[in-house]
Amino acid sequence: MSKIVVMGLAGSSVVAPVAASADPAPECLPVPHAECGTVQVPLVRDRPGMGNTTVAYAVIRHRGKGAARGMLAVNPGGPGDSTIAFGPTYAKVFAGLLQDHDLLLVDPRGVNRSTPVDCGLGPDLPSTRDGFVRAVGDCGTKLGERARAYTSAETADDIDAVRAKLGVPRLDLLGESYGTYLMAVYAQRHPHNIRSVVLSSAYPLAFDMWARPNARAARRTLTLMCERSAGACDGRKVLNDIGKLSKRLRAHPISYDGRKLDDTSLASIVYDSASQAPKSIGDVPFIVGKALHGDNEPLLKAAREQGPVSGSSADEQPFNAAVAASVMCNDYPTLWDRKAPVGTRLRQYATARGKLAERALWPFGKTAWTSAIDDRGDSCIRWPAQGAGQATGHFPDVPVLVVSGELDTNTPTEEGRLAARQFRRSTVVEVPNVGHVAEREPSGCAAAIETGFIQNGRVGDTTCLAKIPPTPVRTS
Secondary structure (H helix, E strand, C coil): CCEEECCEEECCCCCCCCCCCCCCCCCCCCCCCEEEEEEEEECCCCCHHHCEEEEEEEEECCCCCCCCCEEEEEECCCCCECCCCCHHHHHHHCCCHHHCEEEEEECCCCCCCCCCCCCCCCCCCCCCHHHHHHHHHHHHHHHHHHHHHCCHHHHHHHHHHHHHHHCCCCEEEEEECHHHHHHHHHHHHCHHHEEEEEEECCCCCCCCCCCHHHHHHHHHHHHHHHHCCCCCCCHHHHHHHHHHHHHHHHHCCEEECCEEECHHHHHHHHHHHHHCCCCCHHHHHHHHHHHHCCCCHHHHHHHHHCCCCCCCCCCCCCECHHHHHHHHHHHCCCCCCCCCCHHHHHHHHHHHHHCCCHHHHCCCCHHHHHHHCCCCCCCCCCCCCCCCCCCCCCCCCCCEEEEEECCCCCCCHHHHHHHHCCCCCEEEEEECCCCCCHHHCCCCHHHHHHHHHHHHCCCCCCHHHHHCCCCCCCCC
């Protein structure tokens, strides 16, 4: 799922695209054996009068001898992330799979090489939640009828159009974060064109817009991290300290750089840090403890470091905010009546949030937590009424692997298990001591498990999971 702090939109992928390098055909992709192409597809398939759009793709061919055993179609998430911009990353992470499988990278419609769309959203978003919500609504107003074009269903059909053009009977699918939602939609719409599915950092099509599983995951993450810290922190104390600091910041926000750091900002920092585990979650006990004792500099540093993922090169657009807004506002569940006027929606949302148990979102506070995550809460409450883009249909009876990072608050294992239940033959593998998009962890263990599953249709040896070290906890 995507992560937006009020400073700006950022795709959910926690590793930035690999920088471009010298290649005989850099206009395609800076990796060996890459081929690029495009397909023309209807902008909205049930409204042919709206014209067409261009969808770009790249194929990284296998490096071994003989014919490829299959083709893996991937998506890095967002929504709004460019698959092609992440191509070099995928080529590196799945180097083993590229010995006998081709890799298919389709840029989602509206993103990067697939006729980019613009609605005025960018890296310099308003610094308040209300300003962000209004900016998202303005985006929908600017897109107008075109907003119907940027849904998971249309993008899934685009992937299948590329598959058909390439003459591939069945695809293996790998989705990361929002990509797990997209690939589930593809599976419903094109069940006969799939060989296997890997869902990494998964969540189900029907998920909790109040982000209660995510709050539970944040508590679990901090508890597990401290249990494994050899005494560097105590999980219960850290959670209590976060609760104390949250109340303080709610009453007395800190001004910095023309912004305010409040309890919503704190919730966002913890959420983001846990999702990136082990990168920065180990700093949270230190940051919170310092702030409670009057030293706000570590907390301010963490706030300033939040922001959008940087691009891979001047020629690539790794993330498109308009597509992100359109997908989440057209496709995701809402906490109000989509057809109601905005004023009615606002009242419906306020009433529903008022009924939430504060304890369910402890230690953050329900207003702070539901305002800290871009694709939850009221983000789309001002989006113009559109037909919902949710998929319908039966899921295919194919082998499915769901991989969840144990410390991930963005798409926690709890949601991964719900995603797995959408399929008849599914296996859940939880990767210890890591957060979002587990196959990017440096040991290569998770990527090897996924590679073996794609090659053989079953989960093989997972003993490497026990060797992934605990998250280091900062003490000074």
